[in-house]
Amino acid sequence: MKLKAILLTLALATVSFAKPVARQSTSFVEVDGQSFTLDGQPYTVFGSNSYWVGLTGLTTDEMDVAFNDIANAGGTTVRTWGFNEVTSASSDYYQLWNGSTPTINYGSTGLGNFDNVVAAAKANNIRLIVTLTNNWSDYGGMDVYVNQILGEGQPHDYFYSNPDVIAAFQNYVKVWVERYVEEPTIFGWELANEPRCTGSTSSTSGTCTTTTITDWVKTMSGYIKSLDSNHLVGLGDEGWFNLPNSTDFACDGSQGIDFDANLAIDTIDFGTFHLYPYSWGKETPSAMVWGQEWIENHCNSQATFNKPVLMEEFGVLADQNQITTYENWYSTVVDSRLSGVLIWQAGSNLTSGPTPNDGFTIYPDTPVYYLEERISAQLRARDFERQFV
Ligand SMILES: *[C@@H]1O[C@H](CO)[C@@H](O)[C@H](O)[C@H]1NC(C)=O
Ligand SMILES: *[C@@H]1O[C@H](CO)[C@@H](O)[C@H](O)[C@H]1NC(C)=O
Ligand SMILES: *[C@@H]1O[C@H](CO)[C@@H](O)[C@H](O)[C@H]1NC(C)=O
Ligand SMILES: *[C@@H]1O[C@H](CO)[C@@H](O)[C@H](O)[C@H]1NC(C)=O
Numbered sequence: 001m002k003l004k005a006i007l008l009t010l011a012l013a014t015v016s017f018a019k020p021v022a023r024q025s026t027s028f029v030e031v032d033g034q035s036f037t038l039d040g041q042p043y044t045v046f047g048s049n050s051y052w053v054g055l056t057g058l059t060t061d062e063m064d065v066a067f068n069d070i071a072n073a074g075g076t077t078v079r080t081w082g083f084n085e086v087t088s089a090s091s092d093y094y095q096l097w098n099g100s101t102p103t104i105n106y107g108s109t110g111l112g113n114f115d116n117v118v119a120a121a122k123a124n125n126i127r128l129i130v131t132l133t134n135n136w137s138d139y140g141g142m143d144v145y146v147n148q149i150l151g152e153g154q155p156h157d158y159f160y161s162n163p164d165v166i167a168a169f170q171n172y173v174k175v176w177v178e179r180y181v182e183e184p185t186i187f188g189w190e191l192a193n194e195p196r197c198t199g200s201t202s203s204t205s206g207t208c209t210t211t212t213i214t215d216w217v218k219t220m221s222g223y224i225k226s227l228d229s230n231h232l233v234g235l236g237d238e239g240w241f242n243l244p245n246s247t248d249f250a251c252d253g254s255q256g257i258d259f260d261a262n263l264a265i266d267t268i269d270f271g272t273f274h275l276y277p278y279s280w281g282k283e284t285p286s287a288m289v290w291g292q293e294w295i296e297n298h299c300n301s302q303a304t305f306n307k308p309v310l311m312e313e314f315g316v317l318a319d320q321n322q323i324t325t326y327e328n329w330y331s332t333v334v335d336s337r338l339s340g341v342l343i344w345q346a347g348s349n350l351t352s353g354p355t356p357n358d359g360f361t362i363y364p365d366t367p368v369y370y371l372e373e374r375i376s377a378q379l380r381a382r383d384f385e386r387q388f389v
Helices: 003-013 058-072 111-123 141-152 163-179 210-227 260-263 286-307 322-336 367-385
Strands: 028-031 035-038 045-049 079-080 095-098 101-104 126-129 185-188 232-234 273-274 309-314 340-343
Touching: 003 058, 035 340, 045 309, 045 367, 058 111, 079 340, 101 163, 101 286, 111 126, 111 163, 141 163, 163 185, 163 210, 210 232, 210 260, 260 273, 260 286, 286 322, 309 322, 322 367, 340 367
Parallel strands: 045 079, 045 340, 079 126, 126 185, 185 232, 273 309, 309 340
Antiparallel strands: 028 035, 095 101
16 A cells, blocks of 8 residues: 555656646557556546537648647547438538448548548547447438438338348448558447437337347447457447336436446447436536436446446536536546546637537637646546556
8 A cells, every 4th residue: 555655656746647648659448447548557538529520621730720629628539420421422421322322432522531530630649439320310320321221201210120221331330440440549439429219300110119229239339349359339329227117208218228238238348428408408406416416327337337438428508507517527527437528519710710619619718628628637637546546
C-alpha cells in the first residue's frame, strides 16, 4: 500500500493532466474489465460526437480544424457516422440504391472521403467510433434498406429480422470493416444509432420485442468479430432497460432494447447509452436529477457485467439550466466511475462558416467548451490513478 502511494505521488508529480494526453500509438484500444486500455495503460474515453465531419463536404484542412478543436478540449475519442444511404447521388454518401441493388461509393465523395476523416483524426490523436446505420431517417438509415428491398412502407423492424435485409446490411458492414481492419485510429464499430422497434416511419410489424433486437445484435456483432478481431464492437443504443413490472417506457422494454441483455452478449465489448430528459418527458421534477440516476443505473450494469459502459450522447439546450446540468452529469460520470463520456455535439467555427448547430452544438471558447477542458483533465486523473489501486 505504501509503495503504491509513493509511486502514485511520484507519478502525479511528473505527469501533467492539463493537456490532451492521447498517445500516438499504432496499437488498438482494448478492454480490461470496466476500463479501456492502450498499450496496457488507461485510455480515457472523453470527447464528442461529430456526425458531420465526413458528410458536409469539408476540406481536409477543415477536418483538421474540427478534430483539433475537440482535442484542445481534452477529447480523445469522437463518434461519427459511417453511413449515408441515398437513392440519387448527393454530395457525400456511402451507398447508392437503385431499386433493391445498393452500390458502394468508393470515390472521393464516399469511402475515399472517409479515408481523409481517418487521417485528420489520426493527425490529432483522436480515435473514432464509427456507427454503421441509423434508426432515424437522417442520412438514410434502416428504412432505406427496408423500403428498397421489401417495398415502400414495410415495417421498420424488418430491418432486424428479414434475411435479405440482414444480408444487405452485412455486405455494407463488411466493406467498412475490411477497409479499416488494420487501422488503429478506429476505436470501434457501432451497429446502429439509437436502434428501436419503431423508426421514422410509424410502420411496425407489431411483433418486434427486445428479443428481436438482441438476436440481431448477436448476429451482427458476431459477424463483425468474424471479420475483424482488432476492433471493439458496441451497439449505439439509448440504453433502455427491460425491467419486470416497470410502467416507465424507459425501463419496460417497450422500445425493443434490453440494455442488460445486450451488454451480456460475448461479442459486444462495451455498453452505450444516451441522455435527453427533455425529449423523453423526464424533465419533471428535475431533468438533472433524472439524468444523474440514469447514469448511476447504467453504472450498476457496468459493474454487474464487468464491461465498460459509455454515455456516448447527452444534451440539454442552453436555456435548460445547461451548465449546471452538465457539471452535475459530468461529475456523476467521474465519481460513479462510468467508463467514459461523449457530448452531443462538437462544433467548429470554420472559415467556410460554423458547422451545423442543432441547438446542442458546443463551439470553441464557450462556457461548455471550458467545462469540457476541466472535466477531461479530471477524468484522465481518475483513470490514471485507477491503475495504481
Ligand atoms: C437501375 O436498374 C435498372 C434495372 O436493373 C437499370 O435498367 C437502370 O439503368 C439502373 N439505373 C441506373 C441509374 O443505374
Ligand atoms: C427511430 O426512427 C424513427 C423513424 O425513423 C423515429 O420515429 C423514432 O423516433 C426514432 N427513434 C429514435 C430513438 O431516434
Ligand atoms: C411482478 O409482478 C408479478 C405479478 O404481480 C409478481 O408476482 C412479481 O413478483 C413482480 N416482480 C417484480 C420483480 O416485482
Ligand atoms: C465560435 O462561434 C461561437 C458561436 O457562433 C462563438 O460564441 C465563439 O466565441 C466562437 N469561437 C471562436 C474561437 O471564435
